[in-house]
Amino acid sequence: MTISDYLALFGGMGLVTYLPRALPLLYLAHTTLPRWFEDWLGLIPVAILSALLAPILFADPGIRNLDFGRPELIVAVPTLLFAIKTRSLGGTVLVGMLLYWLAGIFLNDFFTP
Amino acid sequence: MTGLYKKTGDCETGRNDIAAIIRQGAGAAWPICLGYLPIGLAFGVLARQNGLEWWAVGLMSVVVFAGSSQFIAVAMMASGAAAPAIIATTFFVNLRHTLMSSALAVHLAGIRRRFLALFAYGITDESFAVNMSRFRDGRWDHRRGLVVNQLTNATWIAATIIGALAGSLVPPGAFGIDYALTAMFICLLAIQIHGVVYVLTAVAAASASVAWYILVPGDSYIVGASILGATAGYILKKPVERRFSGRHP
DSSP states (O other), rough: OOOHHHHHHHHHHHHHHHHHHHHHHHHHHTTTOHHHHHHHHHHHHHHHHHHHHHHHHHEEEEEEEEOOOOHHHHHHHHHHHHHHHHOHHHHHHHHHHHHHHHHHHHHHHHHHO | OHHHHHHHHOOOOTSHHHHHHHHHHHHHHHHHHHHHHHHHHHHHHHHTTOOOHHHHHHHHHHHTTTTHHHHHHHHHHTOOOHHHHHHHHHHHHHHHHHHHHHHHHTSSSSSHHHHHHHHHHHHHHHHHHHHHHHHHOOOOOOOHHHHHHHHHHHHEEEEEEEEHHSSSSOOOTTGGGGGGHHHHHOOOOOHHHOOOHHHHHHHHHHHHHHHHHHSSSSSSSHHHHHHHHHHHHHHHHHHHHHHHHHHOO
């Protein structure tokens, strides 16, 4: 690919990524939102986080099927408890990483004869 | 609360100079940056293996700045897809940002459009979630939010370029770093739960998301399940609040 091919492709991708990010903000930040819409938007962060997380924890990404035994889910339980207890973002990230790393070592040893 | 902070301009330490804004922004951004490092490095390595030069990797990260769609684009380029198909796919993968941009608008009401145009560039799943939880606390403003956006953006660009240049120096899965963003989402979800309605919203969105993920190929599950979950929570809000407050109108 030439430089202009790259520029055309990335420019197109950048445009269709930027507009959904910018247009609602530019418009809605200067409008009075109806009460119900503001209430509904208030639930959007929880809904998005939950929708992003759930398949990572409860499904196998390879075959896209339910799987309740993945290390991602097992590690999520103590990670969630730590998050509720401390409410520390950085601490939770580090604890989650440590547990996931340990789970990888432990589960590998467990399953290799 | 929010109004009070807005009027006085006070945040956390009560200081409002640029150094304090950057320090507080960085304090909120670093878990995201930590999570972006392995993903950015992996993306750089993958893109390089598929024939993109390091400067093309950097250019893509600067212009697009959207992790998942960048991975998809490289995979599509490798399989010989045409530019219009890649651009159309990018559009659908990133459509979820309209929801985040709309939700952020509540907290950025009345801010100059030029600032918002810059702010919008840095809206990602991660910066959105971190900024929203801070805005809810009432100790946050648009400038600190912008610092989060720009720092995470810079980390992503740098990580992808380093990945393209240095190849696979970092062993895959080192120190559980693959779990950084998942752990961050778990904590952000825990922080954002402010009552029964939020729990119901989360459960509805999670169930819808898993079902949609299994049944429908592609990435539409994020937007679809978020809208379903928030709508279910909104519908349940009145009856639930009536029941839990113990009063009937």
